Each structure stands twice: as C-alpha cells, then as structure tokens.
Amino acid sequence: MVKIKWSKDSLEDLKEICDFIAFDSPYYAAMLKERIFEMVEHISLFPEMGRSVPESEDPSVRELIYKSYRIIYEVKEGCLEIITIIHGSRLLKLKSIN
Numbered sequence: 001m002v003k004i005k006w007s008k009d010s011l012e013d014l015k016e017i018c019d020f021i022a023f024d025s026p027y028y029a030a031m032l033k034e035r036i037f038e039m040v041e042h043i044s045l046f047p048e049m050g051r052s053v054p055e056s057e058d059p060s061v062r063e064l065i066y067k068s069y070r071i072i073y074e075v076k077e078g079c080l081e082i083i084t085i086i087h088g089s090r091l092l093k094l095k096s097i098n
Helices: 006-025 028-046
Strands: 002-007 061-067 067-077 078-085
Touching: 002 006, 002 028, 002 061, 006 028, 006 078, 028 061, 028 067
Parallel strands: 002 078
Antiparallel strands: 061 067, 067 078
C-alpha cells in the first residue's frame, strides 16, 4: 500500500461535485464522496490499475473512472497523488496534470 496525497485542487473538486449533487440529494452526495474515497484506497493497493490519461503524455499520470467521474492521479515514488476529480463531460486542462 502506498501513501495517498490529495492535492488541494482535488479536495476542492470533490467538495464542489458533492455540493452540487447535495442540492438535489444530500444522501447521494454523501454516497458519492464515500465511494470515491473507497476507490482511492483501492488505487493505493494497486497504483497501476488505472489507465493512462489520454490528455497526458506522462505514463505516470493515470485515471480511474467511477460512474461519470474521472479520478486522475499521478504515481510517484512511494506515493500517489490525487490530482483532480472531474466529470467525464468536462474538458481536462493539461496544465492541471503536468
């Protein structure tokens, strides 16, 4: 199991997503947040399980898809860093992952 680091942006992204969902359903917002944290814990056991991010040429930048959301992370020496969480319909800015 590798150490997990959450970037400030990734935590803000998750909060914004959950806040948006909570307008309609606080229950589903809490469920989504819980499930994303579970997925990240699973990634820490198998860091290479995610696919390479198509927008990045760096093979250490990977993603795992959960429902409509992309959990984008970078595999580093001894840890993995959650870079962002973004809805799949939104454009991913390359500067946020390089």
